[in-house]
Amino acid sequence: MPAAALSPEILAKYEPVIGLEVHVQLLTATKAFCSCANHFGSAPNTNICPVCLGLPGALPVLNQKAVEFATLAALAINCQVRESSIFARKNYFYPDLPKGYQISQFDKPIAEHGWIDVPSADGSVHTGPPADGSLSPGLKRIGITRLHMEEDAGKSLHDGFGDSATRTYLDLNRCGTPLIEIVSEPDIRTPDEAFEYLTRLKEILLYTGVSDCNMEEGSLRCDANVSVRPRGQEKFGTKAEVKNVNSFRFIRAALQYEIERQIEVIESGGRVAQETRLWNANEGRTYSMRSKEQAHDYRYFPEPDLPPLIVSPELLSETRKKMPELPEARRARMIAEYELNPKDAHTLTASREFADRFETAAKGAKNPRRVANVLLSEIGGRLKALGLEPEQSPVSMAGIVLAADLLDDGKISSKQLKQLFDVCFERGEDFPAVYEREKPEQITDASAIEALIDQVIAANPKQVEQYRAGKKTVAGFFVGQVMKASKGQANPALLNDLVTRKLDA
Numbered sequence: 001m002p003a004a005a006l007s008p009e010i011l012a013k014y015e016p017v018i019g020l021e022v023h024v025q026l027l028t029a030t031k032a033f034c035s036c037a038n039h040f041g042s043a044p045n046t047n048i049c050p051v052c053l054g055l056p057g058a059l060p061v062l063n064q065k066a067v068e069f070a071t072l073a074a075l076a077i078n079c080q081v082r083e084s085s086i087f088a089r090k091n092y093f094y095p096d097l098p099k100g101y102q103i104s105q106f107d108k109p110i111a112e113h114g115w116i117d118v119p120s121a122d123g124s125v126h127t128g129p130p131a132d133g134s135l136s137p138g139l140k141r142i143g144i145t146r147l148h149m150e151e152d153a154g155k156s157l158h159d160g161f162g163d164s165a166t167r168t169y170l171d172l173n174r175c176g177t178p179l180i181e182i183v184s185e186p187d188i189r190t191p192d193e194a195f196e197y198l199t200r201l202k203e204i205l206l207y208t209g210v211s212d213c214n215m216e217e218g219s220l221r222c223d224a225n226v227s228v229r230p231r232g233q234e235k236f237g238t239k240a241e242v243k244n245v246n247s248f249r250f251i252r253a254a255l256q257y258e259i260e261r262q263i264e265v266i267e268s269g270g271r272v273a274q275e276t277r278l279w280n281a282n283e284g285r286t287y288s289m290r291s292k293e294q295a296h297d298y299r300y301f302p303e304p305d306l307p308p309l310i311v312s313p314e315l316l317s318e319t320r321k322k323m324p325e326l327p328e329a330r331r332a333r334m335i336a337e338y339e340l341n342p343k344d345a346h347t348l349t350a351s352r353e354f355a356d357r358f359e360t361a362a363k364g365a366k367n368p369r370r371v372a373n374v375l376l377s378e379i380g381g382r383l384k385a386l387g388l389e390p391e392q393s394p395v396s397m398a399g400i401v402l403a404a405d406l407l408d409d410g411k412i413s414s415k416q417l418k419q420l421f422d423v424c425f426e427r428g429e430d431f432p433a434v435y436e437r438e439k440p441e442q443i444t445d446a447s448a449i450e451a452l453i454d455q456v457i458a459a460n461p462k463q464v465e466q467y468r469a470g471k472k473t474v475a476g477f478f479v480g481q482v483m484k485a486s487k488g489q490a491n492p493a494l495l496n497d498l499v500t501r502k503l504d505a
Contacts, residue, residue: 006260010267014228016259017236018188022201024180024211025152025219026069032151032178033060033103033306040217044171052175054099059305062087066149066178069210070110071311071319073180074147076204076326079114081311087149087303096154096170104181106300109148110309115141116204117328118196142197143185149309152177155218174218180210186225186236191255198222198248203327207352215246222248226255227272228262237262238272242286245279254279258286330355338368344376354390361397370404378403378421386425394424399431406435413492415483416440440489446498449482449490453502456481467503475499 031038034051050058074081088106117139154172182201188194202213202220213220222245227237242258245251262272277286325333331345334355340348349355358375362368379395382388395403403420406412412420423434456478457464467474478499483490 006263006267011260011263013230014259014263014266015231015233016189016191016255017186017227017229017239018191018194018255019186019225020184020188020194020197021223021225022182022184022198023152023221024073024182024205024213026066026178026180027209027211028063028065028069028178030063030065031176032063032066032149033176036176038177040214040219042173044169045173047173048175052098052172054101060103060303062306062309063178067110067309067311068315068319069178069208070147070149070180071315072208072322073182073205073210074111074114075316075319075323076208077114077116077144077147077182077201079111079144079147081111081316082108083311083313084108085110085148085309085311087306087309088300089303090150091299094153095168096156096172096175098154098172098175102151102153103303103306104150104300105148109146110311111147112145114144114147116144116197116200117141118193118200140187140193142187142193145183145185147180147182150179150181151175152179191252191259194224194255195248195252198251200327202248203350207324207326209324209352222251224251224255224258226258226262228259228266237266238274240272240274240286241276242279243276243289246281250279250281253281253284254286257284261286324352334359338362338372340369340372344372347376347380348372357397361401365401366405367408370408371401374400374404374407374417378417382421382425394428395421395431399424402435403431410491410493412440413489416489446494449486449495449498450502452482452485452490453478453495453499456485457502464503475503478503 025038028038030036031047031052034049036047036049036052039047051060071081085105086108087103089101090104090106091101093100117136120138120140152174154170154175157169157171159167159169184197188197205211205213205220211219215221224242224245225239226242227239229235229237240258240262242251242254245254258277265272273288273291275291276289278289279286327349330349331342334340334348335342335345348358358372361375362371365371375397379393379400383390383393403412403417407414407417420431420434420438420440423429423438424431427434460478460481463474463477475496479492479495482495482499483492
């Protein structure tokens with residue numbers, strides 16, 4: 001943290017201004033401008049060719065699938081797709097950029113003017129956009145300046161750090177990997193808003209299938225621009241760019257640190273430097289990497305080997321047809337269709353595959369909401385406790401549906417269900433097999449339950465007197481004793497009703 005702890009009063013004097021630049025690798029089989037495999041994890045420098053390496057005479061050919069993916073992503077984040085866009089050469093010199101330039105887009109990107117809605121600072125939960133497209137209460141709209149296409153550079157691998165680094169190795173497999181860069185407007189005002197924006201952007205991209213968004217493999221990378229200004233001032237403060245952040249949680253922490261650092265500099269009479277800073281997660285702070293006082297001149301000019309990119313009305317129409325139901329719209333529909341609460345709907349739609357599995361199961365169940373409860377509380381709780389992923393659960397979706405239906409029919413109690421699921425996870429067996437073998441049955445015969453109640457009442461006269469003296473909570477004691485006597489098989493609703501009747505009589 002900054003050297004001095006800042007008081008809430010000082011922090012409240014300033015308004016942060018945050019903009020995010022997100023690079024997303026597209027999930028194509030081949031690279032952006034050649035036929036080399038677009039595959040992470042290959043042996044170094046094996047997926048390369050003269051086009052990747054920029055050898056004399058090698059000519060780029062644009063990957064049509066990359067264009068389709070970029071268009072799909074642009075439409076999913078509400079961007080306007082330009083019919084004609086231009087590729088440009090972005091010139092800079094770095095060891096992992098063998099051509100000496102990067103093919104990108106500059107003044108005419110493929111898409112512009114989009115937006116993503118995020119929960120507002122009051123923490124209210126969004127349940128989907130209204131039918132007329134206006135902004136729902138509790139939401140804030142974050143503008144998207146542009147989405148443009150470009151190619152990735154290679155990767156430098158350093159032996160050691162800083163002054164102790166002895167060698168640098170180059171892996172050029174990543175050269176030419178198709179990217180989209182998504183640049184937000186400086187509309188974000190808190191680290192939490194940045195976190196929510198990134199979370200929703202990632203969800204949308206995963207739903208469309210254009211990228212796997214794996215941050216550990218570099219499929220999704222984010223740089224954050226942050227400045228502070230006195231509240232009420234329109235002019236932006238001097239910004240710093242924070243790089244080298246490999247998780248949304250760390251981005252939020254880095255922004256919080258950087259906001260406080262800049263406020264502390266201003267409050268002490270200093271001037272915030274325009275620079276690039278790196279985040280050190282171990283120390284929880286940012287470090288200066290290089291000054292950006294002088295803007296880098298990339299000497300952009302149109303790429304002479306590529307014609308203008310034309311996105312025809314036909315391609316745009318076909319791409320719209322491929323658009324899946326996106327997360328927010330799906331949540332709104334599932335809340336209405338399955339009577340889910342917003343929190344459960346949000347959890348169930350966190351990934352498209354998980355939502356698909358739930359909906360397939362829900363359509364075959366007697367009570368979809370009970371399926372959601374069993375899936376999230378009973379199965380989800382056990383998976384979290386054991387550190388398992390959903391696909392590692394021994395209980396299938398068919399098993400969850402059976403369990404929910406048995407509960408709904410009153411054939412088993414919630415306690416019995418928990419015991420059966422315990423056996424499933426202990427033995428690695430699916431629920432139908434365990435239920436068939438164990439076959440617990442609820443006692444739903446009122447006369448049988450009444451006989452047990454009579455026995456418990458006769459054995460506990462003191463508690464009966466307490467109940468009749470006005471201590472109604474003692475009824476829970478009798479319910480527990482009867483449930484124990486029935487080995488957990490008495491129907492809970494019927495048992496509670498009969499106990500109350502007997503005691504009141």
